[in-house]
Amino acid sequence: xSVLDADVLADARARLGALFGRTFEEAEPVGSGRNxxxxxxxxxxxxxxxxxxxxxxxxxxxxxxxxxxxxxxERVGWLVPEAILAxxxxxxxxxxxxxxxxxxxxxxxGHRFGVNWYPATPPGMR
Numbered sequence: 001x002s003v004l005d006a007d008v009l010a011d012a013r014a015r016l017g018a019l020f021g022r023t024f025e026e027a028e029p030v031g032s033g034r035n036x037x038x039x040x041x042x043x044x045x046x047x048x049x050x051x052x053x054x055x056x057x058x059x060x061x062x063x064x065x066x067x068x069x070x071x072x073x074e075r076v077g078w079l080v081p082e083a084i085l086a087x088x089x090x091x092x093x094x095x096x097x098x099x100x101x102x103x104x105x106x107x108x109x110g111h112r113f114g115v116n117w118y119p120a121t122p123p124g125m126r
Contacts, residue, residue, distance in 0.1 A: 002052065003029075004027070004029075004039045004053055005036045005038065005053060005090070007038075008051070008087075008090050008092050009027060009039070009055050010052070011087065011090060012024070012041065012051045012092065013041070015085060015087075015094075016041065016043070016049065016094065019084070019085070019118065020043060020047060022043035022044050022045055022047060023043065023044050024041040024043045024049070025042070025043075025044065026040075026041065026042040026045075027039050027040070027041050027051075028040045028042075030050065031102070035053055035054070035055045035061075036053060036054050036061075037052070037053040038050060038051070038052050038054060039051045040097055046082065047096040047099050048099075049084060049094050049095065049096060050081070050094070050095045050096070050097045051092060051093075051094050052065075052092060052093050052094075052095065053090070053092040053093065054091050054093060056091055062086055062091055062092070062093050062125070063086075063088070064095065065083075066083045066086045066093045067083075069081055069082070069083040069095065070083045081095045081096045081097075081098050082095060082096040083095055084096065089113065098105075113114060
C-alpha cells in the first residue's frame with residue numbers, strides 16, 4: 001500500500017469539512033508502512049489530522065486501534081492521539097495529527113515516560 005484511495009481521500013475531506021467547517025486541501029503522505037496508508041491533511045486554518053487507511057484482513061485493525069485510542073483518550077487525555085472518526089466500509093480512520101520524530105525502538109525506554117518496566121518470567125523458569 002502506498003497511495004491513499006481517491007475515494008477515501010474525497011470522503012475524508014467531505015466529512016472533515018462538515019465536522020470542522022473548514023476545507024482540508026493539502027494532503028501529504030506520512031511514512032512508508034507496508035500495511036497501511038497514512039496521509040496528513042491540513043485545513044485552510046492550519047488544523048492538521050491524520051487519515052489512516054488500513055489493510056483489509058481478519059485482524060479488525062481499524063476497530064481495535066480506533067477503540068483503543070478512544071478508551072485511552074477518555075482516561076489520559078492529550079497523552080494519546082484523538083480518534084476523530086472511523087469508516088468501516090472504506091476501512092479508514094481519522095486521528096489528531098501529533099507531530100514528532102520517528103525513533104528506533106532502542107532509543108525508547110520506560111524511564112523517559114515515567115514507567116518502570118519489569119521483565120516477565122514465565123512460571124517454572126524462575
